[in-house]
Amino acid sequence: MGRTLAIGVLGAALGLGAGAIFFGKDDAEPATKPAVQAEKPIKWKMGSAYPGAVIQIGELGKRLTEKVDRISGGTFKLRFYEPGALVPSKGLFDAVSQGSIEAAWSTPGYWFGKNSAFAMFSSVPFGPAAGEYFAWYYYGGGEALMDALYKPHNLKSIICTTIAPEASGWFRKEIKSAEDLKGLKMRFFGLGGRVMEKLGVSTQLLHAKEIYPALETDTIDATEFSMPAIDLNLGFYQIAKHYYFPGWHQQSTLLELLINREVWDKLSPKRQAQLEIACGDNVRDGLAEGEAIQGKALRELKSKGVILHRWSPEILAKMKSAWDEVVAEEAAKNPDFKKVWTSYSAFRKDYRIWHELGYLKGQ
Numbered sequence: 001m002g003r004t005l006a007i008g009v010l011g012a013a014l015g016l017g018a019g020a021i022f023f024g025k026d027d028a029e030p031a032t033k034p035a036v037q038a039e040k041p042i043k044w045k046m047g048s049a050y051p052g053a054v055i056q057i058g059e060l061g062k063r064l065t066e067k068v069d070r071i072s073g074g075t076f077k078l079r080f081y082e083p084g085a086l087v088p089s090k091g092l093f094d095a096v097s098q099g100s101i102e103a104a105w106s107t108p109g110y111w112f113g114k115n116s117a118f119a120m121f122s123s124v125p126f127g128p129a130a131g132e133y134f135a136w137y138y139y140g141g142g143e144a145l146m147d148a149l150y151k152p153h154n155l156k157s158i159i160c161t162t163i164a165p166e167a168s169g170w171f172r173k174e175i176k177s178a179e180d181l182k183g184l185k186m187r188f189f190g191l192g193g194r195v196m197e198k199l200g201v202s203t204q205l206l207h208a209k210e211i212y213p214a215l216e217t218d219t220i221d222a223t224e225f226s227m228p229a230i231d232l233n234l235g236f237y238q239i240a241k242h243y244y245f246p247g248w249h250q251q252s253t254l255l256e257l258l259i260n261r262e263v264w265d266k267l268s269p270k271r272q273a274q275l276e277i278a279c280g281d282n283v284r285d286g287l288a289e290g291e292a293i294q295g296k297a298l299r300e301l302k303s304k305g306v307i308l309h310r311w312s313p314e315i316l317a318k319m320k321s322a323w324d325e326v327v328a329e330e331a332a333k334n335p336d337f338k339k340v341w342t343s344y345s346a347f348r349k350d351y352r353i354w355h356e357l358g359y360l361k362g363q
Helices: 003-023 059-071 089-098 116-121 130-139 142-153 190-198 208-216 228-234 261-266 269-292 294-303 313-333 335-358
Strands: 042-048 076-081 103-106 155-163 185-187 202-204 242-245 253-260 307-310
Touching: 042 059, 042 089, 059 076, 059 155, 059 253, 059 269, 076 269, 089 103, 089 155, 089 253, 116 142, 116 190, 116 335, 130 142, 130 155, 130 335, 142 155, 142 335, 155 261, 155 269, 190 202, 190 313, 208 228, 228 294, 253 261, 253 269, 269 294, 294 307, 313 335
Parallel strands: 042 076, 042 103, 185 202, 242 307
Antiparallel strands: 103 253, 155 253
16 A cells, blocks of 8 residues: 555544534433343244254254254254154145144155155265255355245245255165065165165155064065164164165265244344354254264174175166156156255256366266
């Protein structure tokens, strides 16, 4: 800055200060500002699709209630209800939509029966890791597309955590070829279930607490559910010893806080921000903790006689081919799915350029 300009700026600053002193308090800012009206206390019921004791997917729902409580200074209370305590897990969508409860802790993939496009906001077969998924969701148009899907149902969704890649199946015997999958009855989630059906598997969607009894009674032959730390605690290893990786169907999984839209719209911007900030912090917890706890879980599973497998390249290729068929079929019959898939795949095409240049191979 030149000497003359510096002096001028300094003089202007001193002049302003002198003016404020000369004219006194009446011309300065008021000594006290009008009191900000206190927010009214809020209490919500939040039904959960996951038992609160289940690592991450349940626990993070309970942590969310604690975060909102702290952020709001105790004036915004979300009460966590276990699955079935208010409504059955499969009924959460309608219960929140109709206003029977204010909110739910779930994942968009459970609403596949309402619209297959919802599943694209939960996990995508052969899809991206969390960083790329969030890049598309927040900066590639995904968030607006999801909001447009929920709005006709009187719902608002906030992505509220993510978890590490999942495993892709517990089996009673080794799977040596795609032929070994034919005729199996298996619990499978989301769009991955459609892929398995293409390979001759009979699939059904069971919630967490329903899976072990179904295995125990031979209602199903095999199952996938989540990542090792979660699967360990659900005890699947006691019945099925062959555990398969990678989780081609869920490289990352998004969970949501689902809110009645009329209730959301009535919240002040401050209250809305409290929920969004709490969910953002929950995403951090889910991502970091999920990556940190898998090694210990895998060691414990191996000590219990579990045999860890990687799918052969041949079987993975058949799964990928089946996925391509599922995409073509869904896009042909569901305009919403096509719209979301077009956005998602276009973003991935551009992102791939950066990923191949910026990241080490194999990471």
